[in-house]
Amino acid sequence: MTATRILVLNSGSSSVKYQLLDMRDDTRLAVGLVERIGEETSRLKHTPLTGGGESGGESREQNRPIADHDEALKAVAEELSRDGLGLDSPELAAIGHRVVHGGKQFTEPTVIDDAVLKEVERLIPVAPLHNPANLTGIRTAMALRPDLPQVAVFDTAFHTTMPESAARYAIDVETADAHRIRRYGFHGTSHAYVSRKTAELLGKRPQDVNVIVLHLGNGASASAVRGGVCVDTSMGLTPLEGLVMGTRSGDVDPAVIFHLMRVANMSADDIDVLLNKKSGLVGLCGDNDMREIRRRIDEGDEAARLAFDIYIHRLKKYIGSYYAVLGRVDAIAFTAGVGENAAPVREAAVAGLEELGLAVDGELNAVRSDEPRVISPEYARVAVAVVPTDEELEIARQTYALVANRVGERND
């Protein structure tokens, strides 16, 4: 039997998203999510799917404390087993892992060995919310299936093409080099997938289009993609820089940090927590979910309104600056939880930019759909599009492409 299945694990700071796919036709066999790991209110939601349809199987939920990512992954393995899709299946070809920080070194998906593990571990200080969770996911999966290739797909990989002018900060070169301080960028798997899909939507080849991708989830980032190649992105050394996010501040004057150290007696760790977890939308109005913010705005809530306006102002500044970086823009693509679902965000982000060829058609913008679609009017010079991301599918494809040869060899 040829192994054609890939399990994808996307371990976040307090969650694990997973999918089991059959790569012969990209069918999803099971999808699930473990959230609020480490809290009393953890939840595992597992959905087996048959025949590729989302309605295939009944979802199952576990509501019980799940202490860490190791326990989470073992619970996921058990759920998969209950559907006859367990990790012991000979049809499983590999496990693909999202790894958030791969530094400068990893430009391609990589089969994980001790050297890779060491490097991912060494990068923890610059991805403290993400890399430890990714590592636990990998180690647990390795313990469950030591014989199986485990592949890392890095968030940073797509951005390694950025020119030095975009990747370097204007700080003392010796200090920067000694500590490997530069802009790495994140969400790269999504930016790569969405920029390609956008070209497809326009009926063009990726090398022929310039796209600004706006990945607006809980974490959010923008990228400028010229002919399929990333030339700039809004996240930097860590996923803190750039846009206003659910709980992260995005850009601030760096002097804010030493000012707080001096006048508020805060430590580096205190400020780390402040900027990563207590800022952004949640810091501005107490909510990080765009649905809740829109509901409050409709009720006349001033704090929610201001939070929304600050979010949009920043987004607009990035659209403008990436327009200037690219020179010619063919499309702007909105993606991830907010980008795919929040029509008011899309409308506000391009409002007043008609001179740049940007506009949104109110009716097209209001359509709800899981399909990629153009929402700009016919006359607009730049296509504004909603392009749902699929990081898991992209990770599965890259993982399978890497191991297919090896699997072929093993089965001969």
Ligand SMILES: Nc1ncnc2c1ncn2[C@@H]1O[C@H](COP(=O)(O)OP(=O)(O)O)[C@@H](O)[C@H]1O
């Ligand atoms: N229907 C919706 N309308 C507006 N915003 C939404 C909707 N659904 C999800 N969101 C936003 O998407 C966010 C989650 O996005 P997602 O891409 O899943 O983030 P992450 O991968 O970082 O967890 C939520 O916090 C919420 O703000």
Ligand SMILES: CC(=O)OP(=O)(O)O
């Ligand atoms: C890198 C990053 O911000 O990831 P996420 O959006 O999953 O938190």
Ligand SMILES: [Mg+2]
């Ligand atoms: Mg995400």
